[in-house]
Amino acid sequence: MSTETIQRPIKKLKEIEFHKPTLSREDLKGVLECLVEEHLSTGEIVDRFEKSFCHTFKTKHAVSVNSLTSAYHLSLLALGVQEGDKILLSSFAPIAALDAIFLLRAKPILVDLGKNSFHPDPESFHTKRLSSEAKVAILDHSFGSLLSLKNYQAEGLQIIEDYTEVIGAISETIPVGKQGSISIAGLDAENMITTGNGAMITSAETQLVQKIRSFKSGPNVKRVFGEPKFDYHLVDYQAALGIEQLSKLGVILDRQRKIAFAYLQAVQNSRLETYFSNPNEDTFHRFPIIVSNRGYEEVNRYFKSIHIETQRTIQEPLHSILEENRLDFPNAERLYQRGHCIPVYPNLTKDNVQRIATAIRRIY
Secondary structure, three states: OOOOOOOOOOOOOOOEOOOOOOOOHHHHHHHHHHHHOOOOOOOHHHHHHHHHHHHHHOOOEEEEEOOHHHHHHHHHHHOOOOOOOEEEEEOOOOHHHHHHHHHOOOEEEEEOEOOOOOOEOHHHHHHHHHHHOOOEEEEEOHHHOOOOHHHHOOOOOEEEEEOHHHOOOOOOOOOOOOOOOEEEEEOOOOOOOOOOOOEEEEEOOHHHHHHHHHHEOOOOOOOOOOOOOEOOOOOHHHHHHHHHHHHOHHHHHHHHHHHHHHHHHHHHOOOOEOOOOOOOOOOOOOEEEEOOOOOHHHHHHHHHHOOEOOEEOOOOOHHHHOOOOHHHOHHHHHHHHHEEEEOOOOOOOHHHHHHHHHHHHHOO
């Protein structure tokens, strides 16, 4: 009899992708109907999407555009930003905001995050506002962690609120999407709801919205010699997808919160950190964990070894892009160097969530 030890083959774990858009048959059907009826331009479906957006989020006006950069560009133009004007924003603000500032040749003024926070430090924010005489501030709800803009408001300062990562959030104290002169919600493939690419600009101020619409190209837009108009339009089949996505936002948010609660419990039973402070209202659009005692690459290899795809908290912080001194942004730098975003999208299975939660507890 052979004395060889026979080992069972080890079952390879299936890769858990970092993100998958939440698409249904209804979404695909709406897009297909548009294509069959040759709705390839901007028309009545886009109008319907803007009205549905207003109705869903109880806002007075909504203007759709083809990207988040377009939304920031038109919003800054409407607020009268010109070359050389100062714009305050977090080092963790969306890169689209920085691109729009560059388009206008304005000057970004970066603010570090608060300690153990996803958001700009209020004291540093006001110090830089006074020293720079900033005209506009861009503030966002990073990672789906709700931010009250009351701590950042000041006389003469216009605020753009980016509520991309908390779209659909309900709060008793924070009027989400209504805290700025203009508010913006991104709609790209990795956002809570998607039109493939695009964004929505919302505001209660009719005059500002009229300005925003006047900067877009179109048959009913009056042209003045020397003033460009921008082809920033969403198209009908994208809008059809957006309408279907709006209808299931509540289900998406509910599922995402349940997943996040499992991760929060795992973090509490580990040596890790996360900075979510309002779990009953936060949307957990992304879920960063902070590993203080391990380098980024070491933790990244750990997740790869167990077939869980993760991402950095941000591709590159803005202070790095602008080649500013890292020592002036210690909190943003720590979150960048030590933070890992784990999968949290609604299509994760119960087994996937359990695998990820177990992986969190086993990091030491």
